[in-house]
Amino acid sequence: xxxxxxSGPGLVKPSETxxxxxxxxxxxxxxxxxxWIRLPPGKGLEWIGYIDTSGSTTYNPSLKxxxxxxxxxxxxxxxxxxxxxxxxxxxxxxxxxxxxxATSRFDYWGQxxxxxxxx
Amino acid sequence: QSALTQPASVSGSPGQSITISCTGTSSDIGxxxxxxxxxxxxxxAPKLMIYVVSNxxxxxxxxxxxxxxxxxxxxxxxxxxxxxxxxxxxxxxxSTNTLVFGGGxxxxxx
Numbered sequence: 543x544x545x546x547x548x549s550g551p552g553l554v555k556p557s558e559t560x561x562x563x564x565x566x567x568x569x570x571x572x573x574x575x576x577x578w579i580r581l582p583p584g585k586g587l588e589w590i591g592y593i594d595t596s597g598s599t600t601y602n603p604s605l606k607x608x609x610x611x612x613x614x615x616x617x618x619x620x621x622x623x624x625x626x627x628x629x630x631x632x633x634x635x636x637x638x639x640x641x642x643x644a645t646s647r648f649d650y651w652g653q654x655x656x657x658x659x660x661x
Numbered sequence: 662q663s664a665l666t667q668p669a670s671v672s673g674s675p676g677q678s679i680t681i682s683c684t685g686t687s688s689d690i691g692x693x694x695x696x697x698x699x700x701x702x703x704x705x706a707p708k709l710m711i712y713v714v715s716n717x718x719x720x721x722x723x724x725x726x727x728x729x730x731x732x733x734x735x736x737x738x739x740x741x742x743x744x745x746x747x748x749x750x751x752x753x754x755x756s757t758n759t760l761v762f763g764g765g766x767x768x769x770x771x
Contacts, residue, residue: 651706
């Protein structure tokens with residue numbers, strides 16, 4: 543059973559960079575594409591992007607200019623950096639495993655971590 | 662890339678059936694059979710309920726079923742139970758390898 547756990551600061555100042563890490567346990571990191579998804583308060587889920595184990599990334603076009611997702615297979619971790627944040631980036635951030643290939647199937651999710659953007 | 666369109670809310674009584682629609686375009690739902698549905702209870706992570714339009718993961722009740730016609734996918738829940746009260750989200754693979762979610766539907770069990 544794959545388990546995911548998000549970690550990182552719960553509060554980020556406007557214009558700074560939001561940085562989160564997801565640690566994967568209980569399964570091979572090579573089995574999935576690794577994904578970040580967020581849920582802003584009062585809104586719906588928003589896909590941020592994903593990375594495969596070769597380091598190839600695909601991002602949401604609306605966030606692409608500000609997002610970087612990276613992976614460290616030796617540590618079974620992948621990370622999210624979102625720069626120039628504003629209050630609109632306040633959300634619960636989830637990491638999830640996406641089945642390889644052209645699917646929208648996310649089998650496993652982290653519990654989520656709330657990140658607030660405020661001075 | 663616009664979010665898929667879902668009704669904001671639906672409701673039903675225990676034992677009844679409800680259907681939640683999810684409308685996209687020919688670039689996402691209409692172009693691919695890669696539609697998934699997720700259930701989200703407050704404070705919990707989303708849970709996969711349906712994938713590839715109509716497939717149920719192991720452990721998901723057969724009260725949940727999915728279908729698709731044209732640019733619209735649907736999730737039907739039969740024999741409503743109190744535990745079904747949650748937010749439901751559809752998602753679809755889209756052109757250029759991107760993914761898109763619906764805005765979410767709040768299901769109330771009366």
